[in-house]
Amino acid sequence: MSTVKETHSFETEAKQILDMMIYSVYSNKDIFLRELISNASDALDKLHLESLTDHGLSEYAKDPFIRIVRDEQDRNLSVSDNGIGMDKDEIVSYIGTIAKSGTKEFLDRLKEKREGDAAEMLIGQFGVGFYSAFMVADRVTLLTRKAGSEKAWRWESSGDGTYTLEEADRPIPGTTVTLHLKESDPENGMKDYTSEWVIREIVRTYSDFVSYPIKMQVEKPKDDNGKVLEDETLNSMKALWMRQEDEVTDEEYRQFYRHVAHDWQDPLARIVFSTEGVNEMHGILFIPPKAPYDMFMREGRKGIDLYVKRVFIMDDCDEILPGYLRFVKGVVDSEDLSLNISREILQQDRQVRLIRKSVARKTLQTLKKMLKEDREKYLKFWDEFGVVLKEGLIQGEGEEETVKKLCLFSSTDSERLTTLDEYVDRMPEGQDVIHYITGPSVEVLRKSPHIESLLERGEEVLLLADPVDEMWVQGASFRDKELRSVAKIAVDEENDEARKDLGGLLDFIKDSLKEEIKDVRVSSRLTSSPACLVGDEDDITPQMERIMKAMGQEVPDVKRVLEINPGHRVLKSMASMLEKGDEESLRPFCSVLYGQAVLAEGGTLKDPAEFGRQLSVVMEKALK
Known part of the structure; x- marks a missing residue:
């Protein structure tokens, strides 16, 4: 066996996280033990899971345990497991590197804001619970051997930015x-973590529900008044989801959430359920208070653990959770699935589809109740997860109408977000459709020229700025009311009298802008703006065009219709110029009119430099 000791440096982000742990002033340092026990539990879960398909590992998966050993004399504490273990590459990847997208940006924000405690926030965001050991220790040693391998590795660090690694x-x-x-310092939250009673209390508080025995040798009295060391299991191992809700304290639920979600905060809501009959299952689900940084990443963790008859089967089980509810964390335990079920079988299993439907329904019922009874809490939820829930408007798996009632939207009515029910209840007499407009931001849409006449008539418009809005509104309705875009060509007839008053101006503008637009018409929607761009019913919207281009898709150029306000002074002046035969001077005015319409809807000019040149010509003409 080689005895060469290698010295490595932590990568930059890992070093930053380590430093934040070491210098954390967080008073509840007890969490380090919760995190180490949780890591040990995960390692046992993974060994069990791999042994289902790799029978060569089954001998190692027998008699799983977690053991805590205290050494009061040398002030050492160890946590051991007989789980999956790690090889050399996994040690370097898991401990020395935080190779996750967005890490640097998150750490920079954390330093700037200085909100909350870095230690707890980092554990929640990156699952780096192992690093929390440095809150209470000035040196940490890790000895590990991968199941199926004969080679073991020793990792050691004093938290100085380097670590050693040897066989x-x-x-x-x-x-x-x-x-x-480190030396105990009760005033600063540093307990004596070699004390039997301190360890007992921490395990009881944070890890009582862990499904593997957490063993520790404790002193027991002998008949001759002496004492003897005996193994004792410190946790009850009783699955929390199998107990009646009124038998479990709020604190126990909070600690369970922290265990399954690897989060430091309290959940926003919990969903405890039990079903019997054709599909018997139990579960505890949680809605987190904050969105994880990887919520929109393909490899982002889904957060649902699947058990069958109290036996862990798999984590990250997206087969029992619709994508639009991927923010939910928790556990589902089925009595009907097979213990050797695989991910491939999950996708076709009828029972899994029933579980998925039940989980979705329970979650939506909880959100419905929250919206009705605690609007402030629901707004907190919506700020974090509203964009994800909206995906259910397209992929709701039969729950689209329920999701519609749960969605909140910006509107022209007020700064307050509104539901579709509230919108319809406010509709004035004579309004028979739900008006909406899509675009790059609510701020831009609120000032859009497309909504001028509607606002003047007292009709409300939904301001939809999320990318998913472009998809679900197509052909949508609510309470028998059609959703109609205000940026599409109106069905009402064009004002022939107004067109006649402008002489040949519309034809002249159409000819001048023939490369950019397909038609010019008199508008019935404008009151204060000179012009706006609208599309045919089947035309792709500018917002959808931007989304598709951002996704790298080829998008054909779509010419739109320029609508003009015949009563606006600019259009009257342009008509006067045409009547006087000043056509060459009029062409730059047409270009600026079009450019202004593009900018007013939050669009991007194809040639900003040319627009600037034409604007200069118009300004010079106006100043003369």
Whole structure:
């Protein structure tokens, strides 16, 4: 066996996280043990999961345990498991590198804002619970052996930005994390973590529900008044989701959430359910208070653990959770699935489809109740997860109408977000459609020229600025009211009298802008703006065009219709110029009119420099 000790440096982001842990002033340092036990539990879960398909590992998966060893004399504390273990590459990847998108940006924000405690926030965002050991230890050693391998590795660091790595011996697969503890300092939250009663209390508080025995040797009295060390299991191992809700305290639920979600905050809501009959299952689901940084990443963790008859089967089980509810965390335990079910079988299993439907319905019922009874809390939820929930308007798997009632929208009525029910209830007599407009931002849409006449008539317009809005509104209706875009060509007839008053101006503008537009018509929607651009019913919208281009898709150029306000002074002056035969001077005015319409809807000019040149010509003409 090689005894060469290698020295490595933590990568930049990992070093930053480590420093934040070391210098954390967080008073509840007890969480380090919760995190180490949680990591050990995860390692046992993974070994169990891999042994289902790799029968060579099944001998290692017998008699799983987590063991805590205290050394009061040398002030050492260790947490061991006989789980999956790690090889050299996994140690470097898991501990020395935080290779996750958005890490640097998150750390920069954390430093700038200085909100909350860095230690807890980092554990929640990146699952780096192992690093929390440095809050209580000045040196940490990790001894690990991967199941199926004969080679073990020893990792050690004092948190100084480097770590050593060397081959070692370990009789069985698994991992042992040993902490050389700092001196106890109760005033600053540094307890004596070699104390039996301190360890008992932490395990009871944070890890009582862990499904593997957490063992520790404790002193027991002997008949001769002496004492003897005996193994004791510190946790009850009773699955929390199998207990009646009124038998479980709020604190136990909070700690369970932190265990399954790897989050430091309290959940926004919890959903405890139990069903019997054709599809028997139990579960505890949580709605987190904050969106994870990887919510829109394909590899982002979904957060639902699947158990069958109290046996862990798999984590990140998106087969039992619709994509538009991927923010939900928790556990579902089925009595009807097979213990050797695979991900491939999950996709076709009828019972899984029933579980998925039930999980979706329970979650939506909870959100409906929150919206009705606690609008402030629901707004917090919506700020974090509203964009994701909106995906259910397209992929609601039969729950689209329920999701519609849960969505909140900006509108011209007020700064307050509104539901579709509230919008319809406010509709004035004579309004028979739900008006909406899509665009790059609510601020731009609120000033759009397309909504001028509607606002003057007292009709409300929904301002839809989320990318998903472009998809679900197509052909949508609510309470028998059609949703209609205000940026599409109106069905009412054009004002022939107004067209006649402008002489040949419309034809002249159409000819001048023939490369940019397909038609010019008199508008019935404008009151204060000179012009706006509208599309035919089947035309792709500018917002959808931007979305598709951002996704790298080829998008054909779509010419739109320029609508003009015949009563506007600019159009009257242009008509006068045409009547006087000043056609060459009029062409730059046409270009600026079009450019202004593009900018007013939040669009981008194809040639800003040319627009600037034409604007200069118009300004010079006006100043003369």
